[in-house]
């Protein structure tokens with residue numbers, strides 16, 4: 001794909017081949033050198049552990065171009081640390097945080113022309129992934145792994161004419177068990193959520209909110225985004241052993257507390273409490289924040305409405321404004337979140 005032919009204003013979140021990707025192999029107990037590839041294919045054994053037993057983890061982060069033309073990668077080190085947590089969680093080789101960051105930096109440099117210009121709400125999405133490549137048919141962890149980082153320009157994740165979108169809530173499915181792999185960013189969790197997600201889309205919802213798998217009383221998260229809500233100048237987000245520790249959520253908590261002077265509560269959120277919230281949102285790197293129009297409890301036929309006119313609330317607007325301003329460099333980064341590529 002040629003960067004010159006990009007229609008920056010109408011980018012989707014769909015896969016597109018952009019510039020080179022960076023790869024690294026783990027063999028004989030150590031990581032090798034980073035290499036560039038122009039191909040978007042991999043060649044692995046038909047018996048590789050990733051294909052049979054789901055030994056795969058990934059990350060998602062973004063780079064933005066500021067008014068000054070500089071490229072800013074957002075919270076790369078946090079993604080590196082989370083990927084290592086995921087690797088430990090499903091018995092894959094960890095890599096030094098510095099090597100992860102070097103690979104991400106190299107990909108961004110090699111894809112500079114694909115970082116969208118300032119002002120389109122678009123960004124360069126960076127996707128690191130790691131998977132077990134050792135051929136095994138008996139179940140045991142691989143001893144060889146491949147790490148790849150690729151990048152592509154993306155627009156907004158949820159598109160529509162309204163700002164807000166509806167979500168559903170159901171007790172029919174679980175995404176992750178309380179002591180399972182919910183805290184790891186692994187492909188297997190996504191496979192587990194495909195049926196519920198497709199059902200939600202068929203019914204006209206953006207996504208599913210899962211409840212805690214043990215008691216089915218508390219909000220966990222979406223398949224790919226954390227939940228937060230606003231009430232009485234307080235930012236409230238679920239505490240749970242089966243949700244992914246979202247870096248967007250952590251950033252919003254910091255902005256709420258340090259910039260907006262709000263209270264932040266990380267605690268269990270009972271379903272019935274939804275009726276008391278002034279605003280609600282789903283947050284993650286891909287969608288940034290999706291303001292929730294309503295959450296329909298489809299099992300009980302109850303609808304929790306947060307927006308009647310399709311417009312997002314005032315706190316959402318402030319949170320999004322500051323997060324994007326820091327990412328684009330319109331506002332100073334007081335938190336050490338940005339890595340510059342010149």
Ligand SMILES: *Cc1c(COP(=O)(O)O)cnc(C)c1O
Nearest residue numbers: 224225226244246247248284285
């Ligand atoms: C990636 C992901 C998120 C969002 O995390 P960010 O770090 O904000 O991108 C939320 N939930 C799940 C299950 C995820 O995989």
